[in-house]
Amino acid sequence: DPTESKPWNSHMIIDSGGEARALYNKLHLFDLEIPGKFKFIESEFSRRGIKMVPPVNTSIGKLGLSICNDLRFSELALWNRYKGAEILSYPSAFTLHTGLAHFEPLLRSRAIETQCYVVAANQTGKLNEDLSFYGHAMVIDPWGAVIAQCSEGVGQYYFSTCSIPTS
Numbered sequence: 001d002p003t004e005s006k007p008w009n010s011h012m013i014i015d016s017g018g019e020a021r022a023l024y025n026k027l028h029l030f031d032l033e034i035p036g037k038f039k040f041i042e043s044e045f046s047r048r049g050i051k052m053v054p055p056v057n058t059s060i061g062k063l064g065l066s067i068c069n070d071l072r073f074s075e076l077a078l079w080n081r082y083k084g085a086e087i088l089s090y091p092s093a094f095t096l097h098t099g100l101a102h103f104e105p106l107l108r109s110r111a112i113e114t115q116c117y118v119v120a121a122n123q124t125g126k127l128n129e130d131l132s133f134y135g136h137a138m139v140i141d142p143w144g145a146v147i148a149q150c151s152e153g154v155g156q157y158y159f160s161t162c163s164i165p166t167s
Contacts, residue, residue, distance in 0.1 A: 006047040011065045011091055013056050022056040024065035025049030028073050038097065040131075042069075052076065054083050061086035064116070068092040071106045071120075074113060081114040090120040099134020104146065111140040 008025035015021050027049045029042040055062040064080025064087065071077075071090050080088060088110055094103045103122065111118040117139065124135030139148040148161075 009046045024053040026067040028069045030069040055085035064088045077110045087117045093123040094134045096132040108144040112144040115142040
């Protein structure tokens with residue numbers, strides 16, 4: 001909608017031919033204020049998505065799309081599984097504090113409750129004096145085990161390989 005002043009936070013799947021296969025706009029924006037400690041109001045600069053997107057067929061299985069704070073809402077993960085997802089994907093920007101406390105436990109929970117693989121990239125590094133990101137991108141198996149994980153690091157690229165059985 002070109003009349004809207006704020007963009008969506010979007011997760012797009014592009015196939016090997018360069019065609020867009022799916023576009024998901026984040027449903028659950030991260031609006032949190034702890035007076036005197038922390039304030040991040042995503043709705044000030046992003047608009048909320050309005051629909052769930054069915055999992056998309058890929059060469060490695062059916063991929064369910066979500067973004068960052070959506071991880072905190074198990075209903076979306078369960079809906080993706082109900083619709084046939086075998087892998088759940090969460091590109092993320094968990095802060096250092098929220099990441100330390102919640103990133104891995106939430107990812108493992110989504111894997112266990114849906115019996116899906118979970119793949120989550122996460123921003124790393126310091127944005128400004130008040131905001132640092134956690135890093136620790138990881139892959140979780142349906143049993144809840146971390147089968148690949150990156151550390152923190154700025155200006156570095158990490159690649160991980162793991163075997164995900166295809167259907």
